[in-house]
Amino acid sequence: MNKKQKTLLWRIIIAAIFFVPLYLISEEFIHIEGFPHWALIVLFLVPYLLVGHDIIRKAFQGIKNGQVFDENFLMTIATIGAIALGEYGEGVAVMLLYQVGELFQSYAVGKSRRNITELMDIRPDYANIEEDGKLVQVDPDEVEVGSIIVIQPGEKIPLDGVVVEGSSSLNTSALTGESLPRKVEEGSEVFSGSINMSGVLKVRTTTEFDESTASKILDLVENAASRKSKSENFISKFARYYTPIVCVAALVLAIVPPLVILLTSGVGTGHHALWHVWKDWILKACTFLVISCPCAVVISIPLSFFAGLGGASNQGILIKGSNYLETMSQVKTIAFDKTGTITKGNFAVTTVHKSPIDEKKLLEYAAHAEAHSSHPIARSVREAYGKYIDMNRVADLEEISGHGIVAKVDGIAVAVGNDKLMDKLGIEHEECEHVGTVLHVALDNVYSGHIVIEDEIKPNAKEAMVALKAAGVEKLVMLTGDAENVAKSVAAEVGLTDYRAQLLPADKVSCVEELLKECTGNKRLAFVGDGINDAPVLSRADIGIAMGALGSDAAIEAADVVLMDDDPKKIAKAIKISRKCINIVKQNIVFALGVKVVCLILAALGIANMWVAIIADVGVMILAVLNAIRCLFVKNL
Numbered sequence: 350m351n352k353k354q355k356t357l358l359w360r361i362i363i364a365a366i367f368f369v370p371l372y373l374i375s376e377e378f379i380h381i382e383g384f385p386h387w388a389l390i391v392l393f394l395v396p397y398l399l400v401g402h403d404i405i406r407k408a409f410q411g412i413k414n415g416q417v418f419d420e421n422f423l424m425t426i427a428t429i430g431a432i433a434l435g436e437y438g439e440g441v442a443v444m445l446l447y448q449v450g451e452l453f454q455s456y457a458v459g460k461s462r463r464n465i466t467e468l469m470d471i472r473p474d475y476a477n478i479e480e481d482g483k484l485v486q487v488d489p490d491e492v493e494v495g496s497i498i499v500i501q502p503g504e505k506i507p508l509d510g511v512v513v514e515g516s517s518s519l520n521t522s523a524l525t526g527e528s529l530p531r532k533v534e535e536g537s538e539v540f541s542g543s544i545n546m547s548g549v550l551k552v553r554t555t556t557e558f559d560e561s562t563a564s565k566i567l568d569l570v571e572n573a574a575s576r577k578s579k580s581e582n583f584i585s586k587f588a589r590y591y592t593p594i595v596c597v598a599a600l601v602l603a604i605v606p607p608l609v610i611l612l613t614s615g616v617g618t619g620h621h622a623l624w625h626v627w628k629d630w631i632l633k634a635c636t637f638l639v640i641s642c643p644c645a646v647v648i649s650i651p652l653s654f655f656a657g658l659g660g661a662s663n664q665g666i667l668i669k670g671s672n673y674l675e676t677m678s679q680v681k682t683i684a685f686d687k688t689g690t691i692t693k694g695n696f697a698v699t700t701v702h703k704s705p706i707d708e709k710k711l712l713e714y715a716a717h718a719e720a721h722s723s724h725p726i727a728r729s730v731r732e733a734y735g736k737y738i739d740m741n742r743v744a745d746l747e748e749i750s751g752h753g754i755v756a757k758v759d760g761i762a763v764a765v766g767n768d769k770l771m772d773k774l775g776i777e778h779e780e781c782e783h784v785g786t787v788l789h790v791a792l793d794n795v796y797s798g799h800i801v802i803e804d805e806i807k808p809n810a811k812e813a814m815v816a817l818k819a820a821g822v823e824k825l826v827m828l829t830g831d832a833e834n835v836a837k838s839v840a841a842e843v844g845l846t847d848y849r850a851q852l853l854p855a856d857k858v859s860c861v862e863e864l865l866k867e868c869t870g871n872k873r874l875a876f877v878g879d880g881i882n883d884a885p886v887l888s889r890a891d892i893g894i895a896m897g898a899l900g901s902d903a904a905i906e907a908a909d910v911v912l913m914d915d916d917p918k919k920i921a922k923a924i925k926i927s928r929k930c931i932n933i934v935k936q937n938i939v940f941a942l943g944v945k946v947v948c949l950i951l952a953a954l955g956i957a958n959m960w961v962a963i964i965a966d967v968g969v970m971i972l973a974v975l976n977a978i979r980c981l982f983v984k985n986l
Contacts, residue, residue: 353455354452354455354456357451360400360448361400361445363399364397364399364400364445365396367395367396367399368393368396368438368442368445371396372442375389375393375437375438389437393432393440393441394432396441397428397432397440397441397444400444400445401424401425401448404425404444405421405425407421408421408425408426422596423595423596423638423639424639426635427440427443427636427962428440428443428444428635430631430632430634430635430638431443431632435628436632439958439960439963442960442963443639443962446963446967447970449967450648450967450970450971450974453971473489473505473508473541473542475487475488475507476488476489476492476508477498477499477500477501478492478496478497478498478499479499484499489507489508489541489558489561490557490558490559492508492554492557492558493554493557494554494555494557495553495554496553496554497513497551497552497553498510498552498554499550499551500545500549500550500551502545502546502547502549503544503545504544504545505542505545506539506540506544506545506550506552507561508541508552508555508557508561509538509541509554509555509556510539510552510553510554510555510556511536511539511553512533512534512535512536512538512539512550512552513535513551514535514550514551515534515549515551516533516535517532517533517546517548517549517550518531518533518546518547519531519533519539519543519544519545519546520546530546531543533550540561541556541558541561591641595637595638595641595949596638598637599634599637599638600634602630602633603631603633604630606630607630610626611626629955633953633955636952636957636961636962637949637953637962639962639965640945640948640952640957640961640962640965641945641949646937646941646942646973648970648973649937649941649970649973650934650937650977651671652974652977652978653930653933653977654930654934656978656979656980656981657671657674657926657930657980658670658671659981660926660980660982660983661926663983664926664983664984665914666910666911666912666913666922666923666926667911667912668909668923668927669910670909673892673909673910674926674927674930674931675927676873676892676909677875677892677910677923677924677927678924678927678928678931679871679872679873680872680875680892680924681821681824681868681872681873681874682822682824682868682872682873682874682875683822683824683825683826683874683875684828684860684861684874684875684876684890685825685827685845685876685877685878686827686829686876686877686879686883686896687827687828687829687839688804688829688831688879689878689879689896689915690879690896690915690917691806691807691810691843691917692804692805692810693804693805693807695729695804695805696726696728696802696804697729697732697733697803697804697805698732698733698802699783699801699803699805700783700800700801701798701799701801702783702798702800702801705797705798706792706797706798708798709734711790711800712730712733712800714763714765714792715730715763715765715788716731716733716734716738717738717742717756717758718743718746718754718763718764719754719765720738720740721746722748722754726786726802730765730800730802733800742758742759743756743757744756744757745757752766752773753765753766753767753770753788753789754766755770755774761792761793762791762793762794763790764776764789764791764794765788765789765790766789767787767789768780768787771789771796774794776789776794776795778791778796778799779796781799781801783801785801785802785835786801786803787799787800787802788800788802806839806842806843807916807917809916809917809918810843810917811842811843813916813920813921814844814845815844816918816921817920817921817924820921820924820925822924823872824847824864824867825844825845825847826845826846826847826848826849826864827839827845827847827848827849828857828860828861829849829850829851829852830850830851830852830853833850833851835850836848836849836851837850855885857883857885858885858886858889861890862889865891868891873891874890874891874892875890875892875893875910875920876889876890876894877894877895877917877920878893878894878896879895883907884906884907887907887909892910893907893908893909893910894908894910894911894920894923895907895908895911895912896912896917910923922983922986925983925986926983929979929983929986930980933976933977933979933980937973937977940969940972940976941969941970941973944965944969945965948961948962948965
C-alpha cells in the first residue's frame with residue numbers, strides 16, 4: 350500500500366471503532382431523560398466527517414466546476430439527507446462502506462499500475478561517456494548517434510547500439526517479459542532498457558534517445574490508457590445521462606407521492622402529520638439515491654481493462670489500448686508472415702546428404718571455399734562448421750555469379766554451388782528432394798554430396814498453433830513470398846490450416862482483404878508479422894501483431910499489439926487475456942446493473958431501506974472491483 354492508501358485505511362479503522370459501539374448504544378442515549386438530541390448528532394458526525402470529508406469536498410468542487418452529477422454528489426446528498434432525517438447510523442454506514450470500496454478500487458488500480466510502471470523502470474537516468482580517461486555521466490538526450498558509451502555492471506543501457514568491446518549477460522525482462530539472461534559480445538546489438546548484469550560494455554550508439562527502444566515502449570504504454578474500448582465509451586455515455594436522470598427521479602420521489610397522499614387522503618394538516626409523510630418519502634428518495642450511485646459500473650469497467658493491460662504488459666505483451674484488447678477477444682482468423690514469425694529468420698544447415706566422405710570433412714571444405722562470402726547461406730555453412738577458418742589453406746577463389754564458388758583448399762579443387770554450377774562444370778550430380786536451399790559440393794571434379802540449408806522453424810511454432818486452435822481460432826493462414834514447396838512444407842509441419850505462397854508485399858494486402866471478407870459478424874482477423882516489411886498488412890488487419898519487436902521501429906509503430914520477444918505462443922496468451930478481461934467486464938455490467946434495477950424498484954416501492962441501499966451500492970461495488978482484479982492474474986493462462 351502507498352501512503353495515501355494507508356491513510357485511508359487508518360481513517361476507516363478509526364471511524365469504524367468509533368461508529369460501531371456508538372451505533373449499538375445510540376438507542377440508549379435517546380431514552381436518557383434530558384440527553385440533548387444535538388449531542389447525538391455531533392457524536393455521529395465525528396466518524397462521518399473523519400471518513401467522508403474528502404467525498405464531501407469533491408462533491409462541492411464538482412458543483413463549483415459545473416460537474417455536479419457524479420458519485421461524490423450522490424453519496425453526499427444521500428448521506429446528509431439520511432442524517433438530517435434522523436437516520437444517523439445509516440448515513441455514516443453508507444459513507445464508511447463506500448470508502449471501503451474506494452480503498453479496494455485504489456489497491457486494484459495501484460496493483461495494475463505497478464505492473465505497467467515496471468516497464469517505466471527501463472527509462473535510463475544517464476549515459477556514461479569517456480572523457481580524458483574518466484567516465485562522465487550525461488543526459489541520454491545529449492548523446493549523438495555514433496558515440497561510444499560505457500555501461501557498467503548493474504546499469505541500464507541508455508541507448509540502442511552495437512557492442513564494440515566487452516562481453517556480458519543482459520537482463521531484458523523489462524522488455525521481453527522473459528527472465529532468461531541474454532549473452533552479448535563484440536558485434537551484438539543491445540537495446541535501451543536492458544540491464545547489464547556482469548562485464549563492462551562499450552557500445553556504439555545507433556539511435557538518438559527519442560528513437561530508442563525504451564522511449565518507443567514508454568510512449569506506447571503511456572498512451573495506451575487513452576484508447577478506450579466500446580464498452581468503456583458506452584459506460585462513459587451511460588454515466589453522463591444516467592446520473593442526472595436518477596437525481597431527477599429521486600427528487601420526484603421525494604415530492605410527488607407525499608403531495609398526492611396529502612391531497613387525496615385524510616392525513617391531517619398538522620405539522621407533525623405533514624412532517625411524518627414528507628420524512629418518510631424523503632428517506633425513500635435518499636435510499637433511492639444511494640442505490641442508484643453507478644460506482645460499481647463506472648469504476649469496475651475501466652479498472653477491468655486497465656488491469657488487463659497491466660497483466661498483459663507483465664507478460665511482455667504490450668497492447669496499445671483497451672479498444673485493441675476488446676477486438677483481440679474476437680479474433681477468429683490469424684494470418685502469419687513466415688520469416689521471423691513462424692521461422693527464426695536465420696538460415697542454418699539442417700542435413701548433409703549423399704556424401705561418400707565424412708560429413709564434417711565436407712562441411713570443412715565448403716566452409717573454407719565460402720570463407721569470403723557475405724551471403725547468409727555462406728554464413729550458415731561457416732557456422733555449421735564452427736571452427737577457425739585458416740585462409741592460408743585457400744587459393745584461387747572465384748565466385749561465379751548466380752552459380753556458386755570454386756576454389757582450391759589444401760590443393761584440392763572445391764566447387765560449391767547450385768545445379769547450374771554443377772552443369773557448368775560438367776559434373777554429374779543428384780537431385781535433392783528435401784525442401785530448402787541445396788548446395789552441391791564437388792571435390793576434384795567428383796560429386797561429393799550436397800548440403801541442405803533451411804530457415805529453421807521456431808521450436809515452439811507448432812505448440813503455438815495447437816494453443817491457438819484450443820483458444821478457438823478457426824483459421825491459421827501463412828502468407829509468404831517463398832516458393833510453393835517451402836510454404837507447403839512449413840504449413841504442414843507447424844499445423845496451419847492454409848497458406849499462400851510466392852506473394853509480393855502488395856499481394857499480402859490483397860490476401861488479407863479477401864480473408865477480411867470471410868470474417869462475418871463479430872469475427873476479427875489478426876495479422877502477425879515482423880513489422881518491417883509487413884507494415885501495410887499490419888495496418889490493414891483488424892489487429893496487427895508485431896512479432897520479435899525488440900528494436901524494430903516499424904513493429905512498434907505499425908502494430909496494435911507488440912510482443913516483446915519472438916515467442917508465437919504469446920499470441921494465444923494475448924487472446925486468452927483479452928477474453929478473460931471481456932468476460933469479467935460483461936459479468937460486472939450484468940451483475941451491477943441487475944442488482945441496481947431490482948433494488949431501485951424496491952426503493953421506489955418503499956420496500957428497501959437504507960441498509961439495502963448500502964448493500965446494493967457499496968457491496969456491489971466491492972464485489973465488482975474484486976472481480977476486476979482477476980484481470981491481473983494472467984500468468985498461467
